[in-house]
Amino acid sequence: MASIQQGPNGPVLVLKESALQQKGKDAQQNNIAAAKLVAELVKTSLGPRGLDKMLVDSLGDVTITNDGATILKEIDVQHPAAKMMVEISKTVDNEVGDGTTSSVVFGGTLLAKAEELLKKDVHSSTIVDGYQIAAEKTLEIYSELSKKIKPDDKESLIKIATTSMQSKLISEDSGILSKVVVDAILSIVTKKGEDYFVDLENIKVEKKAGASIQDTQIVKGIVLDKEIVHSGMPTKIDGAHIALLNSALEIEKTEMSSEIRISDPTQMQMFLEEENRMLKTMVDKLHDIGVNVLICQKGIDDIAQHYLAKNGIMAVRRVKESDMIKLAKATGGRVITNLDDLSEKDLGSANLVHQKKVESDKWVFIEGCKNPQSVTMLIRGGSQRVIDEVDRSIHDSLMVVKDVIEKPEIVAGGGAPEAYAASQLKDWADNFDGREQLAIKKYAEALEVIPLTIAENAGMDPIDTMANLRAKQNQGRKWTGIDARNTKIADMLSIDVVEPVAVKEQIIKSATEAACMILRIDDVIAVSGGPG
Numbered sequence: 135m136a137s138i139q140q141g142p143n144g145p146v147l148v149l150k151e152s153a154l155q156q157k158g159k160d161a162q163q164n165n166i167a168a169a170k171l172v173a174e175l176v177k178t179s180l181g182p183r184g185l186d187k188m189l190v191d192s193l194g195d196v197t198i199t200n201d202g203a204t205i206l207k208e209i210d211v212q213h214p215a216a217k218m219m220v221e222i223s224k225t226v227d228n229e230v231g232d233g234t235t236s237s238v239v240f241g242g243t244l245l246a247k248a249e250e251l252l253k254k255d256v257h258s259s260t261i262v263d264g265y266q267i268a269a270e271k272t273l274e275i276y277s278e279l280s281k282k283i284k285p286d287d288k289e290s291l292i293k294i295a296t297t298s299m300q301s302k303l304i305s306e307d308s309g310i311l312s313k314v315v316v317d318a319i320l321s322i323v324t325k326k327g328e329d330y331f332v333d334l335e336n337i338k339v340e341k342k343a344g345a346s347i348q349d350t351q352i353v354k355g356i357v358l359d360k361e362i363v364h365s366g367m368p369t370k371i372d373g374a375h376i377a378l379l380n381s382a383l384e385i386e387k388t389e390m391s392s393e394i395r396i397s398d399p400t401q402m403q404m405f406l407e408e409e410n411r412m413l414k415t416m417v418d419k420l421h422d423i424g425v426n427v428l429i430c431q432k433g434i435d436d437i438a439q440h441y442l443a444k445n446g447i448m449a450v451r452r453v454k455e456s457d458m459i460k461l462a463k464a465t466g467g468r469v470i471t472n473l474d475d476l477s478e479k480d481l482g483s484a485n486l487v488h489q490k491k492v493e494s495d496k497w498v499f500i501e502g503c504k505n506p507q508s509v510t511m512l513i514r515g516g517s518q519r520v521i522d523e524v525d526r527s528i529h530d531s532l533m534v535v536k537d538v539i540e541k542p543e544i545v546a547g548g549g550a551p552e553a554y555a556a557s558q559l560k561d562w563a564d565n566f567d568g569r570e571q572l573a574i575k576k577y578a579e580a581l582e583v584i585p586l587t588i589a590e591n592a593g594m595d596p597i598d599t600m601a602n603l604r605a606k607q608n609q610g611r612k613w614t615g616i617d618a619r620n621t622k623i624a625d626m627l628s629i630d631v632v633e634p635v636a637v638k639e640q641i642i643k644s645a646t647e648a649a650c651m652i653l654r655i656d657d658v659i660a661v662s663g664g665p666g
């Protein structure tokens with residue numbers, strides 16, 4: 135479409151004939167329609183009774199998931215406004231790990247409600263202003279509503295992990311898995327002053343198909359998907375003293391190629407013996423300072439392997455650098471480059487290091503570390519597809535537990551806080567005049583989409599359920615929400631459905647931001663080339 139502007143000397147062609155351009159209401163309607171479609175797509179997967187999506191890629195690979203972020207990451211979204219909705223789920227996923235579906239559903243509903251106002255000729259800037267004021271007020275309401283907990287209160291943390299698993303494939307196994315998640319996090323939490331911090335990098339995840347989900351376990355140490363290098367070495371060591379080496383246990387080759395002229399066979403023998411002697415000295419050094427397990431980032435020479443085995447030292451080679459760092463944190467050892475520098479105080483320790491069969495592979499477990507700053511989560515499940523979904527769900531749970539440890543405030547789930555904030559907002563909106571008030575009320579209506587959808591997906595009548603829920607909350611029972619498992623309304627706190635307030639806040643922030651950004655657009659112009 136060409137864009138023609140009236141200039142002083144007649145019409146001026148601003149955009150070339152073929153440039154794609156949508157202006158004003160057309161652009162707005164199109165963007166809103168696209169964003170709403172994305173929200174509709176994930177809506178049926180919200181809440182514990184939400185359904186899963188099967189995603190099939192061009193090669194026929196299948197992913198089954200109910201995680202909003204994963205669904206949107208995998209599908210090929212073309213429309214620019216739809217892409218912005220996908221961005222919301224990514225931001226929420228990165229910031230807090232959970233609440234991805236909710237944020238997209240809420241964002242889409244904000245736009246649907248805005249559309250109603252646009253049709254009544256309310257200007258989009260007025261809607262944006264109203265939405266932003268409403269978002270701020272909602273955050274205030276959440277903060278008054280939330281309950282403080284102790285960051286190391288294991289029972290509460292388990293409830294939070296369990297809630298995040300409710301809507302996932304692993305909900306049946308949430309009893310065991312939530313304990314594994316909380317155990318893992320409490321092992322690696324650090325305290326600075328009064329505040330607690332969690333670095334999820336310190337939890338190593340290993341996955342292996344074959345057993346049941348319930349066999350998922352936490353190892354207070356590190357699991358390496360590697361075999362012991364030599365069959366003559368011990369396969370089990372109690373009371374391990376571990377050396378961590380990030381260079382090769384080999385005779386270093388010279389940079390230049392050199393030639394040695396040998397005139398009789400004994401010289402050849404001497405040459406080889408010298409190499410042997412050097413390797414033996416290295417192994418003797420390890421033995422002398424009490425090393426019984428050697429973990430090497432690079433290779434280990436065959437002769438060195440022989441001497442290690444002879445000395446009863448277990449060794450593993452070609453371990454990833456990231457695993458070496460985790461091993462140091464788990465065992466309390468130090469990674470060294472030069473064997474000459476190694477001393478007793480550099481050694482890590484573990485109660486048990488052993489090689490174990492995991493399905494058809496042999497893996498080395500470094501277990502029972504005293505104060506491990508790094509641990510391993512060994513995820514099991516019937517098939518690779520199941521394991522991948524378990525991994526995604528466990529990641530979300532780890533994130534919510536981290537969220538609440540770092541900001542120890544919780545709210546009940548099941549749509550209770552959204553319904554509560556909606557009714558508070560509606561009353562509060564009366565303080566405003568005219569059109570802004572309309573926008574705030576629409577914001578409140580949009581918030582109700584969360585309890586409404588959870589109820590709808592559970593097969594409950596949304597209108598009756600919402601009416602009952604509002605009535606109960608108005609009587610002062612502010613934690614009343616949708617008990618989707620038993621298809622009734624209930625006090626969500628008393629049935630242990632709880633979430634970090636950080637997740638709820640992020641949903642509000644990201645969804646409002648995206649909706650307002652889309653509402654502010656009144657021109658979509660196709661430009662050639664990318665940025666830069």
Ligand code: ADP
Pocket residue numbers: 179180181182184200201202232233234235236237297298300301302546547548549584588616617618619631633
């Ligand atoms: P999201 O990606 O937004 O986290 P989910 O599909 O995981 O979406 O659903 C999360 C919603 O489900 C939250 O609002 C949470 O409070 C709610 N929820 C979790 N467990 C229950 C339950 N047992 N009954 C009702 N709602 C629940």
